[in-house]
Amino acid sequence: MKILGIESAAVTASVAIVTEDVVLAEYTINHKKTHSQTLLPMIDEICRMTETDPSELDAIAVSNGPGSFTGLRIGAATAKGIGLALHKPLIPVPTVDAIAYQAYGYEGVICPLMDARRDQVYTGLFTSRDGAFTVCLPQGPRAIDEILREIDDRFPEERILFLGEGVPIHRALLEERLGDRADIAPSFAARERAAAVAALGLKYYQAGRAVSGADLAPEYMRPSQAERVREEKRAEEAWKASEAAREKKDGAPKP
């Protein structure tokens, strides 16, 4: 099978064509040019260089979030357009899973850290032992302290490999808390790569996780700001209403 991998969840723009045996081509840029301008020219380039006609692609794997809302949509729309034109299935790959998969073969525990802003990271815990890649803690937004506690609880003795754009931000804290047990990924595995998206996508495809373009939507893991503000307002109003009801019932305001 030939899988096209697309990664545009964060700063990295990356595309790859991967088979069961080999990465035929991979094109990765860590530069601040907009994904809208880079992604499709990069796909065009790797197809030309490998003399791959788009119709030869069997499925499109896309890094499906979390990440930058806009970046995720550019990746999803690109995957959808190609899938729609060629009648090929799409494989949504959790972005944190794909980052972890870059460290396939690592003996300890793999912990990607993506910058999630608001004092959080998108992270999860993974192992790849005895040939099995296992999601131990699914991806999600967490405070850095929270993931460090999870590591203490679940894997108190293990070595931990950190990778992703959150590493430079939190490196000092990781080394302070884990000492020698903290490993930091080398440059070639330090950011998202589409080859990992495609390779893990191939596994997920075999596990029956492919979807149609109509059914693909990014996994934002966060509501929009407008929804968040509305929820906060509703919660506040509900609290005020319950306070008012309580006062009415008790006949006296809370001291």
Place this chain on the structure above:
Amino acid sequence: MTDTKKDILVLGIESSCDETAAAVVKNGREVLSNVISSQIALHTQFGGVVPELASRKHIEKIDQVITEALAQAGVTLEQIDVIGVTSGPGLVGALLVGVAEGKALAWAARKPLVGVHHIEGHVCANFIAHPDLEPPFLCLIVSGGHTHLVRMKDYGEFEIIGRARDDAAGEAFDKVARSIGLGYPGGPKVDRAARDGDPHAYEFPRADVEGAPYDFSFSGVKSAVLNELNRLRMQGEEPVTADVAASFQKAVVDVLVDKTMAAARDLGEKKVALAGGVAANSALRAAMQEACDRTGVTCYYPPLILCTDNAAMIASAGYYEWCKGRTSGWDLNAIPNLALGKKVGETGGRKQG
């Protein structure tokens, strides 16, 4: 050479604001399908368009909308000759969904891609509605985001002769509608309320822009309405919604019609067209028609379905741009403040292969 020209089918894609739309148009004029997935119900809860939610809805719906447009036209993607997509102006996150999808579709299907200016699309809605309409003509484009007076010299050839300096006309409608409790979307609601009101109940200002006779300014009339409402409420009087709506609407329509007719007279244009969401306004249509009839100018406006955002107009504009040999590269980007007259197909970058 034979005189039997091949029909050109253009697939148009539009996602610049709160409608996800796709359409198939033949030879720039004949609509084979025009599918619109509206998000009004979603945004109404927030009192206006929420850009992030609009973008999220676009990415959920875009495949279904395109598939439906092809199905209703009774064609497959293979039979499509050109793909046209709105690349600006508009909400950047919303635009990017259509742009990325359209590019990927064109790349994978090996079709030429044309980035379309949204306003050019609105103008072209008139080509769909009026098979006999040919350039040159003058076009007033009025919508929630735009107020432009444009001289269309030839297919795909524009000259802007006037524009809004502050609020777009539709924006003023939305703000006034909110202030008198009519809500979003303001245009159709003010239009409806105004039918029962007295347009001379209040005197709101008609603003000119010094040194730019065809430019518009609507922030003054909007502020005047808000001030008047404040004044009345301070005095304990409740303003009559229908009268405020009618008086405000008349002030805006007067300016739009006067400036358009002045430009038509000065430039010797004998044809005037309306376009954009506010072109659906019944008072504007009636006043423009009357002014044109009085001066021997022919007035054109599209049916309501082609006034608001749609992809048929984008397909039509895409057709005429393609006829001019303008296509876009795979690096086509969404440009939120894309200027009219800047040819989106000629932004440079690598050529299609």
